[in-house]
Amino acid sequence: MTTSAPPPGESANPAEESPPRGWTDVRFRPVNLLLLLPLISILPFLFNSEEPTLAGMPFFYWFQLLVIPVGILCTVAVHRLTRHVDEEGEQ
């Protein structure tokens, strides 16, 4: 219940019969945004060119190869920065 987006109606009236309509215990952390960084690899207008080549490989190909470790680093970062939550169990 941290963000504001399509689902309106905060789960303000828990006494109501109908099930809750708001976000279900969403815990947003700014560091999670790192997970969006790899999306750079689906913006081909940024890297759709032959030059500069690397060892004969056009930019289009080696740039995307380069994003693989970037994606891994982002995921590892989020994992390490948030794992204490899991290790301590539910709060």
Add this chain to the structure above:
Amino acid sequence: MSGTQTVELVIFTLLFLAVAAMGFLASRWRRAADINHLDEWGLGGRKFGSWVTWFLLGGDLYTAYTFVAIPALLFSSGALGFYAVPYTIIAFPLVMLPLLRLWSVSRVHGYVTPADFVRGRYDSPLLALLIAITGIVATMPYIALQLAGLEAVLRTIGLNGSGFWGHAPLFVAFVVLAAYTYQSGLRAPALIAVVKDLLIYIVILVAIIYLPLKLGGWATIFDAGQAKLSQPSPSTGQPAGSILLTANNQLQYATLALGSALALFLYPHSVTGVLSSQSRGTIRRNMAALPAYSFLLALLALLGYVAIAAGVKPIVNGSTGRGDSNTIVPVLFDTQFPSWFAGIAFAAIGIGALVPAAIMSIAAANLWTRNIYKEFLRRDATPREEARQAKLASLVVKVGAVLFIVLIDPQFSVDLQLIGGVIILMTLPAVAIALYTRWFHRWALVAGWVAGMAWGMYLLYQIPNPSNGKQHFGGSALALDKLSFFGWAPWDGSKVQIYVGFVALILNIVVAVVATLVLRAAKTAEGRDHTAVSDYHATRVPESTTPETVSSV
């Protein structure tokens, strides 16, 4: 290429037999008190740690079909085929957080399938049935494609008979597969996946270092690729492709990668892999480590250009009498390497078909058992009966997949797989969005599913494939000028292409939102939410509940 390659055949058979033996012995591995429980047979006891899960999910997602089809796509159409790389780069970061929520809620309530979750969340067996059927229908052609990959290898080895009995080697391979899956459940593919990955890694690393050296370096290889792809195709007069994207297929590249990434963990077999892991930490570590396979996939994809540079010609399929571009990677190994190494490579691809085929049939069997059999046919089924039912269903699913290959042109199963991706994407609002909010009304989700599915199928039907003269179901790339809303065509004349699944998903969500507002205004019953707010971050099953009592919610 006629006749049987003896050395290759012997090595392939030996490795295949070794793996089959492992499959049968797997039932003793981390043996449970009672294998005749669906949690044991269908989820390996929910005890797999980080390493096993890594191999299992890897075996699930990087399949024989991937190994033969992605290079074949670069071979025949160029840069667009490389979409598989960004697809696997973005998939794991994007799905990590939703999967953790799915794992937690499933652990607390004993859910075995995604449809189980939908059933609990929306209190609607009907919506769950819809999700289960969607999953089974999308999985069947996927299993069939694994067989197509296996057959491509068998035909390269020389087992390229004609007619019905030309498929005989495939039957043998599948009877073996069916037998050990029946016996050992998810433990068999989990164990075999380790061997498969070792073989694949060795083969690809050798290929990707040795072949460019032999053929004159990457620059030569890309030049050969560009030269062949830019030749006008005899049937259309247009170039077949390019080693770079064009102005018209960049949007297709992006939406296809994104749509495939979102669909990946909606497939029941990927969910099976996730739910069988022992903790949230296992999933987190895996989502970080799984992209390591993307390197492998990227290198493998480039073998498509290597095959062009090496002058590979696809084999003519003895059963259909047409050239099969799926054979280019096997042929590349066959012509460029000594036969013993080619034999290992073929075994790697063949075993790469068996692992996902086993997991997929288990996942489909779980769906049948939990969401159709237990829900509608035998409400009081005991865990033992559930496990028995699932074992039988896994056999039926595999027979169905074999029939696909025998009765239907393999080209058609590729189309079905394409359609399968669009189909499974339609479950995103009911499964993935539901992990975050129960805002949508359950009947609105049904309405969105129907609308998205109908429109998606209609759009796919409209896409021709000029290179083989087909009028319909010719691919997943839709030219924007085909999009019209009751006669209003905002992109009339545009040749820019977009992924059909993406367009259909947008319609699905829009319809679901509108229908939710309408149904809520009409005060239609919403049903109970059987899940609790605290379930979505749970790290273990609450002390007071046993999985069994909860699973029959």
